[in-house]
Amino acid sequence: MTAESVEQSRWPMPPTDGYTVDDLFTLPDLPPHTELIDGSLVLVSPQRYFHFTAIDLLVSGLRRTIPSDFKVAREMTVVLDRRNGPEPDISVVRAEAKKGPLQTRFMGEDVVMAVEVVSPESESRDRHTKPHKYAAAGIRHFWLVDMANPNLHPVIEVYELAHVTGTYALTGIYHDRIKVDVPYAIDIDLTAIDEL
Structure with a gap:
């Protein structure tokens, strides 16, 4: 060149x-x-239909039961440190972290849960790089969402930060419905993606 x-x-x-x-x-x-x-x-590649419908389904479900001290944000940069500003597909943040309609980022310490929907072009980042960085930043909860055969519905791997190791520990895998109590009570019918 x-x-x-x-x-x-x-x-x-x-x-x-x-x-x-x-x-x-x-x-x-x-x-x-x-x-x-x-x-x-x-730079992000164009996404599959599954990617944005899975995000829509989860954002709607997460907002349905969210307590007033949390907010749900989609596709916002999370500043983890000086050299890392990933953009989780979904973030659950402390309500006081929301500063207004012109806000462009959240700080890692304000994020309670990060969610990544796996895309073919970003699979390694979604499965390995980002979870490692989220855990290192102290984000307590992480969900990894993928498309499962035979019905192409979301399957969600739920992780929680282990205090002893500082890494994520798998706490469950959910196929047709996700029902958990942390970071708050959540119940989402994953088969509803067919309606979107």
Whole structure:
């Protein structure tokens, strides 16, 4: 690649030590839903219909029984540290973390639960990278949502942060219905995705 072609490149050359969260929010013309993982910008590919209907189903179900001290947000950046600003598909945050309609991010310490819906292009990040980072940031609850055969309904793996190890421990796998008591009482019919 010549110097001229680099100058004509649409994307800026990354700094030697990587991007920071400040860059994530100030670089011009980044595509929507760009994430920052380990100082690298991650651009999101187009999503499958399952991805956004699973998010819709879960957001609706989570809001149905949410206590007043929590809020549910979808696709908002969560600042974990200076070099990590992932965008969980869904976050349950403390109500006081909501600052207003122009807000663009939440801090990791305000997130009670992060939810990732697995996509083919981001499977490794959804299953390994992001859960590790969420756990390291102290986010107590994590759900991993995937599409299960034969009916292509969501299957949800529920994890809770183990205080001794600082990593997530699997507490259950839910296929047709998820009914849990933490972080609050939640009961969602996962087969309702067929109606969306």
